[in-house]
Amino acid sequence: MTSSPQFSQEFINELKTLFTWRRDVRHFQSTPVNEKLLDQLLSVACTAPSVGLSQPWRYIKVETPTLRQQIYNLFKNCNKEAAQNYTSDQYKLYSNLKLSGLNDAPHHIAVFSEENPTQGKGLGRQTMPETTAYSTVMSIFSFWLAARAYNIGVGWVSILPPHEVKSILTVPEHWNFVAYLCVGYPQFQNETPELEQKGWEKRNPSRHKWIIR
Numbered sequence: 598m599t600s601s602p603q604f605s606q607e608f609i610n611e612l613k614t615l616f617t618w619r620r621d622v623r624h625f626q627s628t629p630v631n632e633k634l635l636d637q638l639l640s641v642a643c644t645a646p647s648v649g650l651s652q653p654w655r656y657i658k659v660e661t662p663t664l665r666q667q668i669y670n671l672f673k674n675c676n677k678e679a680a681q682n683y684t685s686d687q688y689k690l691y692s693n694l695k696l697s698g699l700n701d702a703p704h705h706i707a708v709f710s711e712e713n714p715t716q717g718k719g720l721g722r723q724t725m726p727e728t729t730a731y732s733t734v735m736s737i738f739s740f741w742l743a744a745r746a747y748n749i750g751v752g753w754v755s756i757l758p759p760h761e762v763k764s765i766l767t768v769p770e771h772w773n774f775v776a777y778l779c780v781g782y783p784q785f786q787n788e789t790p791e792l793e794q795k796g797w798e799k800r801n802p803s804r805h806k807w808i809i810r
């Protein structure tokens with residue numbers, strides 16, 4: 598058995614900085630990320646916890662320009678439609694937000710979750726089938742944090758219709774669409790979420806308090 602690592606206070610402080618400086622990135626430089634480094638990030642994603650050790654995540658690197666363009670077109674349509682749900686001032690603010698880096702990110706990664714994977718033999722998800730999707734989200738967050746440690750930005754795009762994304766990427770019916778990630782080196786870094794900087798929303802301090810029952 599290998600001995601368990603002890604983490605220093607310095608490491609803990611740096612880890613906290615990593616959490617604080619993880620951002621959703623929508624503005625990317627064109628420089629691609631080294632393929633081996635991307636592979637390493639995927640390996641980190643695969644260390645995530647998963648219900649029954651089912652590892653239900655499926656990561657697709659979308660490299661074909663026409664497929665990427667089709668996804669970007671979908672986003673533009675959905676985003677335009679979403680904007681219509683806001684009135685006057687909010688509509689103006691929404692229309693000025695950049696809500697994806699699909700036009701400039703050097704890497705597009707689509708993440709799916711297998712609905713009923715054989716791996717894990719169903720353990721832990723008989724009363725809560727949605728735990729497979731939760732597991733996939735855990736892996737995405739691991740990918741996201743590991744990427745940030747290498748100064749690589751990740752932006753999660755959810756303004757997309759799952760059924761059409763599945764059809765464009767020709768994935769099996771039982772793979773549920775979870776996230777479309779834009780990945781690359783950010784044009785700039787910030788400690789404050791972009792939606793807060795742009796006046797759309799701000800963090801709520803009451804979320805830092807426990808609810809006691």
Ligand SMILES: Cc1cc2nc3c(=O)[nH]c(=O)nc-3n(C[C@H](O)[C@H](O)[C@H](O)COP(=O)(O)O)c2cc1C
Pocket residue numbers: 619620621622623695696697753754755756789790791792
């Ligand atoms: C499930 C999920 C879906 C998201 N979808 C989008 C999206 O479609 N477009 C976007 O610009 N940001 C999206 N985001 C990023 C959030 O807007 C962002 O996390 C939030 O504003 C806080 O900023 P931060 O991640 O920089 O802390 C998404 C984040 C999550 C977790």
